[in-house]
Amino acid sequence: MAHIISTFDNSNELRNRAKSLIPGGAHTYAKGDDQYPVLSPGFIARGHGAHVYDVDGNRYIEYGMGNRAVSLGHAYPKVLRAVEREIRNGANFTRPASIEVECASMFLDTIETAQMVKFCKDGSHATSGAIRLARAVTGREIVARCADHPFFSTDDWFIGTTPMNAGIPKAVKDLTVSFKYNDIGSARAMFKRHRGKIAAVILEPSKGDAPKNGFLHQLRELCHESGALFILDEMITGFRWHLNGAQALYGIEPDLSCFGKALGNGFAISALAGKREFMELGGIEQREKPRVFLLSTTHGAETHAMAAAIATMKVYHNEPVIEHLMEMGELLRKGVAEIAVARGVSEHFHASGFASNLVYGTLDQDRQPSQAFRTLFLQELIKRGVLAPSFVVSYTHTKREVQRTLEAVDGALRVYRKALENGVSNYLVGRPSDVVFRATNRFVAPLADVPALVPQLDLHPRQKKLHSAER
Numbered sequence: 001m002a003h004i005i006s007t008f009d010n011s012n013e014l015r016n017r018a019k020s021l022i023p024g025g026a027h028t029y030a031k032g033d034d035q036y037p038v039l040s041p042g043f044i045a046r047g048h049g050a051h052v053y054d055v056d057g058n059r060y061i062e063y064g065m066g067n068r069a070v071s072l073g074h075a076y077p078k079v080l081r082a083v084e085r086e087i088r089n090g091a092n093f094t095r096p097a098s099i100e101v102e103c104a105s106m107f108l109d110t111i112e113t114a115q116m117v118k119f120c121k122d123g124s125h126a127t128s129g130a131i132r133l134a135r136a137v138t139g140r141e142i143v144a145r146c147a148d149h150p151f152f153s154t155d156d157w158f159i160g161t162t163p164m165n166a167g168i169p170k171a172v173k174d175l176t177v178s179f180k181y182n183d184i185g186s187a188r189a190m191f192k193r194h195r196g197k198i199a200a201v202i203l204e205p206s207k208g209d210a211p212k213n214g215f216l217h218q219l220r221e222l223c224h225e226s227g228a229l230f231i232l233d234e235m236i237t238g239f240r241w242h243l244n245g246a247q248a249l250y251g252i253e254p255d256l257s258c259f260g261k262a263l264g265n266g267f268a269i270s271a272l273a274g275k276r277e278f279m280e281l282g283g284i285e286q287r288e289k290p291r292v293f294l295l296s297t298t299h300g301a302e303t304h305a306m307a308a309a310i311a312t313m314k315v316y317h318n319e320p321v322i323e324h325l326m327e328m329g330e331l332l333r334k335g336v337a338e339i340a341v342a343r344g345v346s347e348h349f350h351a352s353g354f355a356s357n358l359v360y361g362t363l364d365q366d367r368q369p370s371q372a373f374r375t376l377f378l379q380e381l382i383k384r385g386v387l388a389p390s391f392v393v394s395y396t397h398t399k400r401e402v403q404r405t406l407e408a409v410d411g412a413l414r415v416y417r418k419a420l421e422n423g424v425s426n427y428l429v430g431r432p433s434d435v436v437f438r439a440t441n442r443f444v445a446p447l448a449d450v451p452a453l454v455p456q457l458d459l460h461p462r463q464k465k466l467h468s469a470e471r
């Protein structure tokens with residue numbers, strides 16, 4: 001069994017301070033308190049490999065890995081050494097650093113369909129840069145996003161399509177349209193509806209389900225027939241599906257593609273890459289066409305982030321990173337499925353997706369997706385020393401971590417079964433978590449509705465009764 005969790009005293013104190021200082025108490029919505037059970041670590045103090053320690057000293061096997069930004073493991077020595085070496089020579093200069101060229105060259109040796117690349121800090125910069133470039137190339141305004149893919153950018157062209165779209169002008173919202181993944185008919189109808197007006201199509205190569213009947217190739221053909229650019233968002237797939245990107249796995253050549261997340265193993269670096277004929281519109285040499293403002297940020301080429309990316313790519317080139325991610329993911333998938341059957345919850349709980357990027361689904365007694373059951377599952381895993389908003393693994397997750405995780409899953413699914421029978425509210429302490437993209441806040445503040453949280457991991461009285469009955 002994994003480490004036993006004691007209290008969340010320090011986390012709870014920080015939670016309250018954070019909420020008074022930072023809207024939402026966190027700088028990334030997906031990391032916020034509303035995404036986690038009340039009984040959860042609020043803040044992480046440090047991470048090493050596949051483990052993190054919270055501010056109360058509790059240790060967890062972690063999954064999700066910094067919103068998938070960490071694929072080798074936390075504080076991965078080869079990356080850290082490269083970063084430390086580089087940062088001693090300065091982080092940012094008046095003119096470019098030579099490491100920018102080295103990093104570009106290594107990147108283009110890795111992502112073979114691209115001829116040019118520009119680096120930035122966040123994935124959103126890269127995808128929004130791609131959209132601006134496509135609009136400039138085509139002289140059109142409408143962009144088409146895949147409706148089945150949950151996130152492309154923090155910018156208005158995408159956030160305007162979500163329920164959390166306050167502050168975004170209607171005129172901007174109206175310029176983004178959508179189509180369905182693996183449904184070429186929906187894309188065809190969309191191109192027909194907006195004939196000659198679509199600048200670009202953007203989608204992830206896969207969200208876990210492989211493209212069917214040459215979907216990606218058919219979609220690219222539709223784009224090119226109508227004069228639109230075909231953009232692949234490889235933020236997640238880039239360094240999880242295949243060393244050379246999911247585009248290599250599926251044999252598809254995009255006009256532009258966007259990378260980030262695992263590229264720097266947690267250090268901030270993202271990339272917009274693509275065909276020279278488009279990318280050079282952002283350059284200083286072409287004379288025929290208007291100049292495109294193609295990504296230019298003060299911190300875009302921080303030297304240590306380049307060093308992190310080079311070191312990360314070297315590990316990918318020299319070691320079986322993808323194979324390991326896939327092997328650990330498959331072990332987890334198989335183990336979780338077996339446990340779900342054994343505990344009688346296989347109709348209600350399942351892990352799915354590409355093995356290197358597994359997520360899980362939680363269904364209630366009526367087989368409807370349930371945030372309350374998701375929160376309960378998280379709560380029960382945390383109690384058993386596993387912090388897993390997904391089952392996204394890293395290169396440093398070994399069979400040992402997977403085995404310990406499966407033990408925790410077994411314990412959590414025993415409780416899940418009881419909750420299906422007796423009602424989830426009898427087992428979940430406090431409010432359920434909620435989805436990020438919602439128009440209003442529905443649930444009360446996490447600490448306010450559970451006054452008896454001290455000592456934090458003493459079970460809720462109702463829970464205590466049921467647990468003692470269980471034993």
Ligand SMILES: Cc1ncc(COP(=O)(O)O)c(C=O)c1O
Pocket residue numbers: 067121122123124125127151152153154204233235236260261270
């Ligand atoms: C597929 C995809 N594209 C783009 C982004 C935006 O990246 P960032 O958060 O680095 O701006 C994300 C972030 O989660 C993502 O998952």
